[in-house]
Amino acid sequence: MAKRRDDGKWVLFDVYYADGSRRSNRKVPTDLLGGLDGDAPARTEIEEQDRRIAEASGKPQLEIERLVRAAAK
16 A cells, blocks of 8 residues: 655645535645635635546536545544
């Protein structure tokens, strides 16, 4: 099993969707977060990732209900 290395370049989020599904450990670059907006830019980044995934898969993009930083391991 590969070991995950925390290089500080990414923050991981668990994403909860309106349909009740959840995706774990979605990566958001650290440099997008912090400041006055806090974690708000993570939603925009993950929505963009979801848009690209939806286009590639041909499935509709799901509506994000909430984001939670993933627990540190």
